[in-house]
Amino acid sequence: PMQQADLTKRIQELKIKRNAVILSHYYSRPEVQDIADFVGDSLALSQEAVRQDADVIVFCGVHFMGESAAILSPKKTVMLPEIDATCPMADMVDVEGLKKLKENHPDTPVVSYVNTSAAIKAESYICCTSANAVEVVNSLDAEEVIFVPDKNLAAYVAARTDKTIIPWEGHCPTHHQVLREDVLKMKEKHPQAKFIAHPECRPEVLELADNVASTRGMIMYAKNSPAQEFIIGTECGLIHGLLKAAPEKTYYCVSEFACCPSMKMVNLENVLESLEKMQHVVTVPEDIRGRAKEALDRMLAVKI
Numbered sequence: 099p100m101q102q103a104d105l106t107k108r109i110q111e112l113k114i115k116r117n118a119v120i121l122s123h124y125y126s127r128p129e130v131q132d133i134a135d136f137v138g139d140s141l142a143l144s145q146e147a148v149r150q151d152a153d154v155i156v157f158c159g160v161h162f163m164g165e166s167a168a169i170l171s172p173k174k175t176v177m178l179p180e181i182d183a184t185c186p187m188a189d190m191v192d193v194e195g196l197k198k199l200k201e202n203h204p205d206t207p208v209v210s211y212v213n214t215s216a217a218i219k220a221e222s223y224i225c226c227t228s229a230n231a232v233e234v235v236n237s238l239d240a241e242e243v244i245f246v247p248d249k250n251l252a253a254y255v256a257a258r259t260d261k262t263i264i265p266w267e268g269h270c271p272t273h274h275q276v277l278r279e280d281v282l283k284m285k286e287k288h289p290q291a292k293f294i295a296h297p298e299c300r301p302e303v304l305e306l307a308d309n310v311a312s313t314r315g316m317i318m319y320a321k322n323s324p325a326q327e328f329i330i331g332t333e334c335g336l337i338h339g340l341l342k343a344a345p346e347k348t349y350y351c352v353s354e355f356a357c358c359p360s361m362k363m364v365n366l367e368n369v370l371e372s373l374e375k376m377q378h379v380v381t382v383p384e385d386i387r388g389r390a391k392e393a394l395d396r397m398l399a400v401k402i
């Protein structure tokens with residue numbers, strides 16, 4: 099097998115040849131984040147996909163992330179190094195089920211977390227990410243909103259808005275398995291540490307947090323906080339970004355199981371293969387793409 103240095107060199111050469119950029123989420127493997135031109139949270143990655151003027155985007159993340167980039171930037175070729183890297187939470191909501199819920203609440207707008215398929219986005223009025231969910235919901239001129247698919251993010255938003263939230267029964271397996279006991283154990287071990295958590299965690303876990311934010315928000319908080327130690331309540335990959343942003347501080351992953359297997363499927367080998375073979379190109383049927391783009395564009399217009 100090729101050494102890491104050779105893989106990196108080949109990737110850089112092909113990136114120039116293809117006029118490609120590499121975008122990565124913070125949950126990717128450290129070596130993948132290190133070869134990326136831009137690393138961000140779901141919101142920043144959507145904005146960056148539009149901003150870039152490359153012909154090709156290699157998206158180091160799960161399927162819905164590449165799909166959002168393809169929806170927003172139809173002239174660019176968006177490729178996923180690993181086509182089987184899907185988000186289990188995104189698969190927890192289906193179009194038929196959502197249509198039924200909409201029929202029962204005909205005047206209620208649907209807010210879909212970006213962790214959904216293009217088909218679900220097309221059935222939604224507006225999208226949100228963990229960075230802007232509260233602002234998106236509050237921006238709507240409605241008393242009641244349907245929120246899919248994450249019940250934990252829905253509960254987090256419900257506590258911060260006057261609107262009634264009708265949630266869906268989805269969750270992120272990686273965040274949902276973090277338990278209150280895990281946090282309490284870590285707090286006992288590291289009494290000086292601040293606990294920072296992602297809103298995909300259970301409400302009883304978020305109750306213990308000093309700060310709740312998107313992955314990028316968690317990095318900003320740790321960087322700007324006077325504290326020196328942090329217990330990290332999200333996918334373990336974030337620690338790489340935290341160490342880059344504030345290397346002098348110490349980070350403890352809340353649980354050894356806080357790892358998203360899908361996000362770890364992208365590696366240097368399949369990034370290189372993706373650029374060599376121009377695979378796996380993400381395509382979205384035009385009728386779905388147009389409606390999904392409206393929901394994403396509405397989200398991007400909300401000021402946070």
Ligand code: 13P
Nearest residue numbers: 139140227228229312313
């Ligand atoms: P953010 O990128 O919005 O922090 O969300 C985390 C996540 O679970 C992405 O799959």
Ligand code: SF4
Nearest residue numbers: 185186187270272358
């Ligand atoms: Fe999906 Fe959770 Fe993995 Fe994010 S961390 S991609 S929400 S399963």
